Amino acid sequence: MPGTAIEPLDLVGFQIPYHFRCPISLELMRDPVTLSTGQTYDRSSIESWVATGNTTCPVSRVPLTDFTFIPNHTLRRLIQDWCVANQAFGIQRIPTPKQPADPTMVRTLLAQASSLSNPFQSRLSALRRLKGLARDSEKNRCVISAHNAREMLMNILFSDTGSGSSEFNVEALAVLVMFQLSESECESIASDPDRVIYLSHLLFHSSIEVRVNSASLIEIVLSGTRSSELRAQISNVDEIFEGVTDILRNLNSYPRALKTGIRSLFALCSVKQTRHKAVQAGTPETLINRLPDLDKCEAERALATIELLCRIPSGCSAFVSHALSVPLLVKTILKISERATEYAAGALVALCSESEQCQREAVNAGVLTQLLLLVQSNCTGRAKRKAQMLLKLLRDSWPEDSIGNSDDYACSEIVPF
Numbered sequence: 001m002p003g004t005a006i007e008p009l010d011l012v013g014f015q016i017p018y019h020f021r022c023p024i025s026l027e028l029m030r031d032p033v034t035l036s037t038g039q040t041y042d043r044s045s046i047e048s049w050v051a052t053g054n055t056t057c058p059v060s061r062v063p064l065t066d067f068t069f070i071p072n073h074t075l076r077r078l079i080q081d082w083c084v085a086n087q088a089f090g091i092q093r094i095p096t097p098k099q100p101a102d103p104t105m106v107r108t109l110l111a112q113a114s115s116l117s118n119p120f121q122s123r124l125s126a127l128r129r130l131k132g133l134a135r136d137s138e139k140n141r142c143v144i145s146a147h148n149a150r151e152m153l154m155n156i157l158f159s160d161t162g163s164g165s166s167e168f169n170v171e172a173l174a175v176l177v178m179f180q181l182s183e184s185e186c187e188s189i190a191s192d193p194d195r196v197i198y199l200s201h202l203l204f205h206s207s208i209e210v211r212v213n214s215a216s217l218i219e220i221v222l223s224g225t226r227s228s229e230l231r232a233q234i235s236n237v238d239e240i241f242e243g244v245t246d247i248l249r250n251l252n253s254y255p256r257a258l259k260t261g262i263r264s265l266f267a268l269c270s271v272k273q274t275r276h277k278a279v280q281a282g283t284p285e286t287l288i289n290r291l292p293d294l295d296k297c298e299a300e301r302a303l304a305t306i307e308l309l310c311r312i313p314s315g316c317s318a319f320v321s322h323a324l325s326v327p328l329l330v331k332t333i334l335k336i337s338e339r340a341t342e343y344a345a346g347a348l349v350a351l352c353s354e355s356e357q358c359q360r361e362a363v364n365a366g367v368l369t370q371l372l373l374l375v376q377s378n379c380t381g382r383a384k385r386k387a388q389m390l391l392k393l394l395r396d397s398w399p400e401d402s403i404g405n406s407d408d409y410a411c412s413e414i415v416p417f
Helices: 045-052 075-085 105-115 122-135 138-145 149-158 165-178 182-189 192-200 209-222 228-235 238-250 257-269 272-280 285-292 294-310 314-318 327-330 337-352 357-364 367-375 381-393
Strands: 009-011 014-016 032-034 040-042
Touching: 009 045, 009 285, 009 294, 009 367, 032 045, 032 075, 040 045, 040 337, 040 381, 045 165, 045 192, 075 337, 105 165, 122 138, 122 165, 122 182, 122 228, 138 228, 138 381, 149 165, 149 337, 165 209, 182 192, 192 209, 192 238, 192 337, 209 238, 209 367, 228 238, 228 272, 238 257, 238 272, 257 272, 257 294, 272 285, 272 294, 272 314, 285 294, 285 314, 285 327, 285 357, 294 314, 327 357, 337 357, 337 367, 337 381
Parallel strands: none
Antiparallel strands: 009 014, 032 040
16 A cells, blocks of 8 residues: 555565565655656556656655656666576566657657758758657657647648658658648548649659658548548549558558558549549459558458449459459468458459359359358347358359358448548
8 A cells, every 4th residue: 555665575585675676566666756756656557557647756645746657767777687697587677668758848849840041951850850759759749740740740841842752741741640640631532633633743752651651641641631522533533542552552561551552542443433443453462462561450451442333333353353362262261260251251252253263263262161160150130141142152153052041131331430
């Protein structure tokens, strides 16, 4: 209890000094900080204490008038030395924590970056320091965002775009994509054709990072804009589908490329009016080729996008013509997640409705076993209805005693991510 002496803690035959333990959690401190009362706690514990509405020091019960947490570097080094001295007991040295961004420093960097009177290199250096802070932690991003940084970054990104993309513009883009924009901020980009066209041009930038960041911002804006007219305005720009599909097609060596490309294509293909542009850009072939490389979350989005594109004739034809479409979709059923199964089954319904060749390919790929397992599983109602529809479509291909009666298939919308 706070205010009482803490006895040494027994652990594997030796004792952790009580002053190395947080008075709140009783665990070894990893990032000790000292309050204005002079008491020291582990940062995560005291932050949780304050976040739940407590306004007193846990040990002394003195009211806190200053909520500044001062890093106790001396105690942290003593704890690290103690960890090293006790490695034989399985104790690992605690890492030196990165300190959260100081609000005063953040304000200074933002002022330096936004001031037109500052030299270019000074402004660029300030942006790069902000980027480093934002990458360090979510806490830092919250501090930066609280100082109206997003508006400043947008102004820098879209300033003087007529002369091309300067190093300063693309650094602002790199910082901006680390934040979630508000609906009004998304609409301010979506409603400005010049801004949208500028982002589409950046999809073909010589820098891989700039291309991926541009696709990321396009996805953020599409996801954050409710207006269907504005979303259609973005996806109607000719170069956008080509640029995003090319990222997915060619930048597999860049860690963020697959994830960003899939997320962006899903957001773009959610706009029904412009899905034909995705087909023209070769998106169906690229999605099928990349499907085996994706992790669970991205595979779900890819399959959702495939099902969306199967809803238009040109998209369905493009998947029909790809030799791997049906075998990969069949293989996906019951292998990734309930959502993935639902989307794969929906795409197969469209393809098998379109082509008898797809029906034969599905049978040869073993879809019967997959579907029978699916309808007997605890899958979603939508997935089960799609499976039953497939069984009906393919009934002539099965032995008569293999298939029972099935309910009518009911088309469903893609579940948003």
